[in-house]
Amino acid sequence: MRFAVAPSGFKESLDAPAVAAAIAAGIRRVEPGAVIDEIPLVDGGEGSAKALAVARGGRIIPVTVTGPVGRPVTSHFAMLDEHTAALDMAAAAGLRLVPRAHRDPGLTTTYGVGELIRHALDQGARRILVGCGDSGTCDGGAGALEALGARILDVDAQPVGQGGYALGQAAKLDVSSLDSRLTDTEIIAAVNPYNLLTSVAQVFGPQKGASAEQVRILAGAMDRWAGVLAGHCGLDLRPLPGSGASGGLGAGLAGALNAKLIPRFDVLLDHTDLDNRLAKADLVITAEGAIDYQTPRGKIPAEVATRAKRHGKPVIALAGTIGDGAHHAYATGIDAYAGILSAPVRLAEAIDHAAELLRDATERTLRLVLVGAAMK
Structure with a gap:
């Protein structure tokens, strides 16, 4: 049999x-x-970069980045060839890295994901695949963008704090200091196309530790963040398939870095x-x-x-x-x-x-x- x-x-x-x-x-x-x-x-969550490295004959590069609660964590990404990198956002901001006593997705950050992208750029990557899954965050990718040089400002042109709740005060996205290497770098996010920014807080917030009231606040913050991203890129990303991937990371990467949001199985199963x-x-x-x-x-x-x-x-x-x-x-x-x-x-x-x-x-x-x- x-x-x-x-x-x-x-x-x-x-x-x-x-x-x-x-x-x-x-x-x-x-x-x-x-x-x-x-x-x-793998579906873009934990283990995706390692699986791709094995399939493509790549190499794993260990690094230390900022974890979802702001503490350093041991992480990694893969170089699949001279100019192509792959990373799991979960290796920097996954739910596994959030201690149970700190599980509030309105306070956690994707800052370490941006650091992983920066490390990949340092290795010469000009095509970066970001696996979106198993996240412990709901900050719309704002933390990742900040790590790459962007600033999220309030109505007084002051930086908002980290985490999804802070996006309730966001009024403008300033990319004037964004890492210049991103201009000629292709960012591809492997996403679940069913995950939309319009519902990400309501659907996944409770799984990440949010109470009903926290979900309500996060939903409002995601809606405001969508408006900020629309003001920057000229598109309403809320109904875009995959925009809600990994707590809205998909929307942040698409709106600020012009990332392509690709259904994850189209990207991750080809080698199997x-x-x-x-x-x-x-x-x-x-x-x-x-x-x-x-x-x-x-x-x-x-x-x-x-x-x-x-x-x-x-x-x-x-x-x-x-x-x-x-x-x-x-x-x-x-x-x-x-x-x-x-x-x-x-x-x-x-x-x-x-x-x-x-x-x-x-x-x-x-x-x-x-x-x-x-x-x-």
């Missing part, structure tokens, strides 16, 4: 290769002779030969941290299922949690989904034992599949 195992990573727990390895181990408990093609997938590998499988297994109402909106399990169905392949999705609206995933081509928890456990315990839980859940699920096949 041939299996294609094509998962995403589990946020703050396991990266995609580790998820794929755990699922493969679970399969072998049931089918020791199975042919398993492990295809760990995914369609041909799915076509060879008898069963496709994908996975992500959660299956819920957002799954059909640009998530990896939905993308895998859609492609697998072009070849008539059955698809099972495993998830850390099954959330509201999970049944909408069926419309993407997922035939069945299952949570990996067999009993209630604390979140910290589930994160620590995620690999074991995945192995066990894969075994249970596959045994059920084989029972069903035997009954035909």
Whole structure:
């Protein structure tokens, strides 16, 4: 029996290769002779630059940048060739880097993302791919722009503070001191096109620690920031697909740096030969941290299922949690989904034992599949 195992990573727990390895181990408990093609997938979040570096024969460059709460963090980016760089915004401003006691997306910053871009420029990059995903911020990319020399000013021509809340006072974007090397540098942001600036605070703010009142304030700040960006570039970016990626980073990069916002799977899956590998499988297994109402909106399990169905392949999705609206995933081509928890456990315990839980859940699920096949 041939299996294609094509998962995403589990946020703050396991990266995609580790998820794929755990699922493969679970399969072998049931089918020791199975042919398993492990295809760990990235979506612009954690691990994307490293995956591209492996696929393209590039190199990883470690650096220290400003983290999302203003403290130095160890980060990295990839040089894919002499003039092309790739970076994960999550390596500088990801949710994983925000201590739980400090999870307020109105106060966190993407400043370190701008520093990563600057480091890439120092290495000679003139084409920079920015992976947008797994963010712990909602500052519209303002911090990244400040790190590159821009200033966000209030009505008195004074700099506003850092973080999304401060954008409620923004009146003008001053790019007169922007890094001059950006003029002849192509910036490409790999985004989820379903994420819009108009709704980013409401949809993702609570996931990053915002209360209902904080979401309301952030939504107003994002709307004001959209007006500032429109005054600078002449376009209303709010309905632009991907403008809300990574807490509005997509809008900031597009409005100030003329970045191209490209659907992430168009950018990140080319090197995997995914369609041909799915076509060879008898069963496709994908996975992500959660299956819920957002799954059909640009998530990896939905993308895998859609492609697998072009070849008539059955698809099972495993998830850390099954959330509201999970049944909408069926419309993407997922035939069945299952949570990996067999009993209630604390979140910290589930994160620590995620690999074991995945192995066990894969075994249970596959045994059920084989029972069903035997009954035909």
